Amino acid sequence: MDITIAWRNIWRNPRRTVIIMIAVVIGIWSMIFLSAFMRGMVVDMIENGIAKLTGDVKIYAEGFRSDPALENRIKQPEALVARVKETLPDSAKLATRVRVNAIAQNARHSAGVALAGIDPEMEAGVSFIGDGVDTGKMIAAADSTGIVVGQALLDKFETKIGHKLVLMTENSANDIASKAFRIRGVYRAKLESTEKRFLFVSKAAAQEMLDIGTDISEISVMLTSHDRAGPVAETIAANIDTTAYSVQPWQRLLPMLQAYIGIFDGFIILWYIVVFAAMGFGIINTTLMAVFERMREFGLLKALGMRPWRILRQVLIESGFILVIGAAVGNALALSMVYLIGLYGIDLSALAAGFEYAGMSSIIYPEVFLGDVVLANLVVICLGLVVSAYPAFKAARIMPVEAMRYT
């Protein structure tokens, strides 16, 4: 019967109940939607960062990170690659690459680029280039003269598929190595900076150009979950010679990204506090009004023999109804909006330059994290009940004769 009374009581003043429910709906909606939007940005940054040849875990020769020169390469990597493969989960993928900085030039333009010698088959599922090219065709593993470039570089160099591009870098003997490649295909990436920076040739062509035999620069590992990078890196490190090789998860490879994630988490918590502070005052004010209006009734209930804790419970059940209904509607609204917006994404191309600097795409797809949804609901419902306890406590504590003097 307490439930029945509580339910009927909240509809004694429908306008007030609806207003506070709307406040709860807006609160929950904004918490979930904003966190989904921010998580979408973070996920996009992580995906972009990892797909940009970083991978979840990367293995270098010791010293390569601080000095990515050719002499800090992984020499005769076959045994190391086999060892790393043994330690990986079955679902993990691995690619080996040669990477050097180079200068690309054609008749009109030149630019500093990152040259990656890849095995196209190994890259599938490891980096964005594994998805293939947008126009033209992908280089083959044995292609000694083919090159794949980004659309932005193609535009910048005012060139096209089939045309030549000369690459110049330093080889293992510290001599200038220069080779002409023919553009086979053009890829598109989420970030224009990626398209301008990365050029892909076959690993064999790069090794030949640099005169490094079968040596490589790095081993990149992609996992099914980015969150497992740390433990997997530790497992790999435990099974290889860490004095010769360095194993790094993406969180350490992309420290800026890690810092952004911390900032976004901070924003989300700050937003939760702001929303709850605004909503909490609304709830406490409305509940106080409702309690004072019915103080005479609470006096009656105490006169009839109702114990104080039951009055407390009665008021909390009423607040609970409002909070749970508001939360349910807020969740439904937020999740359906996230779903609908997720179909097309939020186009922030007007701000794209700034966003790209932070490693974000111009279109953001909101991402719902279960933890955020649970936290938003817990914050609103639990803290809502806590603030409702104040008026409820007042109602429970009053002497019946005092309460019944209220008009």
Place this chain on the structure above:
Amino acid sequence: MAIVEIRGVDKTYQQGKVFVHALKNIDLVIEKGSFAALAGPSGSGKTTLLNIIGGLDAPDHGEVRVNGNTYRDMTQTQMAELRLHRIGFVFQAYNLIPVLSAVENVEYVMQLQGAAKKERRERAMAILDEVGLSGKYHNRPAELSGGQQQRVAVARAIVSDPAIVLADEPTANLDSKTGEGLLQIMQKMNADKAVTFIFSTHDNMVMAYASRLIQIQDGEFANGASVE
């Protein structure tokens, strides 16, 4: 056998800046099964005395003993238990719970006592039948007349078989015919169930129904002596 024993009760309360000495060293004994009226003009202390007997208010001095329980020794929770099981209240302004129907209002006390749903519904309906509200079980207070609401309040007061019912001017808001009908119901309950009724009034018609009349004025019994 005494169901109410009051010794040396004194009560002063503040109304704005004025202190009102509502009860002045009252002694009172009421026997079990009485149908007693506390009679006196407005402000004489009737309601304060009823509130103190019912444990809704505490005296400044003196001792109150109801149905063998000495209030001075009891906690708020024990007082609530006593009111729930042994004392029924009827108020001048009916004081029904507006969101509950007539039968739910009557049932509610039994629900607080922990009675099973079926039992309390049957008993509530039977009591409503007794007070002449057979067709009004599911009407909410706003859908009932003043007399009907007060009959629901009487039904609520007696449904849990209390030892004593305290009624504060139960007929004050009713016309004389309706008021008389309500008194007859209360009188029948008193006779049939041996429930002690103590009610306050300043209406001569109501006083005429009382088996015992206790006159009170300015916080003292009218003859200036203790009522034993």
